[in-house]
Amino acid sequence: MSIHHNTNNNIPFLDLVTPHVELEQELTSVFLRALRSASFIGGPMVENFEKAFASFCETNYSIAVSNGTDALRFAIMTCGVQPGDVVLTVPHTFIATAEAISQAGALPEFIDVDKCTYNMSVEMLQQHLEEQCTRSRSGKLLSLRSGRPVTAIVPVHLYGQMADMDSILRLAAKYGLTVIEDACQAHGAEYFSKNHNRWMKAGSMGRAAAFSFYPGKNLGACGEAGAVTTNDIGVADKIRMLRDHGQATKYYHEIEGCNGRIDAIQAGLLHAKLNHLTKWNADRQNHAAEYNRLLANNNAVTLPHEPAWSRSVYHLYVIRTIDRDGMMEHLKNAGIGTGIHYPLPLHMQKAYASLNYCVNDFPVAKSVASEIISLPMFPQLTTEQQIKVAAEIHNFTSKAPPEHSGYEENLVGAVERVA
Structure with missing residues (x-):
């Protein structure tokens, strides 16, 4: 995977240099303000960014924190999930989704993804709630797998496209569950809610939502940063305390918290970039x-599926093909950067071997992981570059396919490592 400024005819997977060069004067002014005021932690730059990002997400509150994993962990901790509870999420996501659940003291249980959108399958969620859960005498929803209370759902808005939120919220309401959005890849994504009869932004539909501002995101910091959005003032106030050692006022600690604050410089840089995000997202959509x-007539690849209710912001442009490894090698030899997001589902990762899932428990996630390729995608990508990418894909798929891609052998090795 190549992530750099394009200085030759090669096409990087992601160009992080050009946008920063284009905004150099704006970004440099942030550093100068911080240096001249010695405002490095908290202060106006943080507060102004929080207000602007809340407005962008169409929420009442935004609380800036140190990174996206902390954002999701804090959201889980403040939305009624207790240590030992079960939180439902997907196996096809970056590990931070499950890490945040575990680090909040809860237990992740997985729901397979939809074969078209790769987000949480509403059908599989419903089936899980109906067949893998039961009610205690007191009415609590319990997991048959672990015997623990099930209290929350964390749908992931993967690759920049929102999950089917109306349907997920309907099931959550039926079973008394809290919905917390993992919107770490979906800054500005939209969903047409029939319940509200309008388009709604990622981060505005659950009780709370987590965003990551890792440098490669649609809105990226120049380092680590994250934020929680919510319309619940109680959640917002508690996260403000959690991120700052549990203190509501200096040296008076109402709860035990941690150091999860955002640097003021990062907040200022994000605020400057936020003014360009709508255009950058439109560029990605174009x-x-x-x-x-360019790829419409190539039957050897499956293109991203965008339902009528979705406006994706294409954090990643992900295709599927049978010989994924062969195509990646061909593109690499042609000077084209690619990525895999993600090569091994979480239920198959060694880190979660203790959950005792079987390899075939989530067949869609397993199948998707063996075939996906992320193509170059960033706002400054040119049409000429895209034409070259498409041409090389057509060149590769026009050849006779190999007997296999080698994924099954890699899979066996991964399973043996987990075991």
Whole structure:
């Protein structure tokens, strides 16, 4: 995977240099303000960014924190999930989703993903709630797998596209569960809610939502940063305390918290970039449409599926093909950077061997992981670059396919390592 400024005819997977060079004066002014005021922790730059990001997400509150994992962990901790509770999420996501659940003291249980959107399958969620859960005498929803209370759902808005939130919220309401959005890849994504009869932003539909501002995100810091959005003032106030050692006022600690604050400089940089995010997202959407056009007639690849209720912001443009490894090698030899997001589902990772899942428990996630390729996607991508990417994909798929991609051998090795 290549992540750099394009200085030759190669096409990087992600260009992080060009946008920073284009905004150099704006970003440099943030550093100067911080240096001249010695405002490095908290203060106006943090407060102003929080207000602006809340407005962008169409929520009442935004609380900036140290990174996206902390954002999700804090959201879980403040939305009624108790240590030992079960939180339902997906196996096809970055490990931080499950880490945040575990580090909040809860237990992740997985729901398979939809074969078209790769987000949480509403059908599998419903089936899990109906067949893998029961009610205690007191009415609590319990997991048959672990015997623990089930209290929350964390849908992941993967690759920049929101999960089917109306359906998930309907099931959550039926079973008395809290919904916390993992919106770490979905800054500005939209979902048409029939319940509200309008388009709604990622981060505005659950009780709380987590965002990551890792440098490669649609809105990226120049380091680590994250934020929680919510319309619940109680959740917002508690996260403000959690991120700052549990103190509501200096040296008076109402709860035991941690150091999860954002640096003021990062908040200032994010605020400057936020003014450009709508255009950057539109550029990504245009690039996705161009890829769709260029690859439309290639039956050897499956293009991203965007339902009518979705406006994806294409944090990643992910295709599927049978010989994924062969295609990646071909593109690499042509000077084209690619990525895999993600090569091994969480239920198959050694880190979660203690959950005792079987390899085939989530067949869609397993199948997706063996075939996906993330193509170059960033706002400054040119049409000429996309034409070259598409041409090389067509060149590769026009050849006779190999007997296999080697994924099954890699899979066996991974399973043996887990065991």
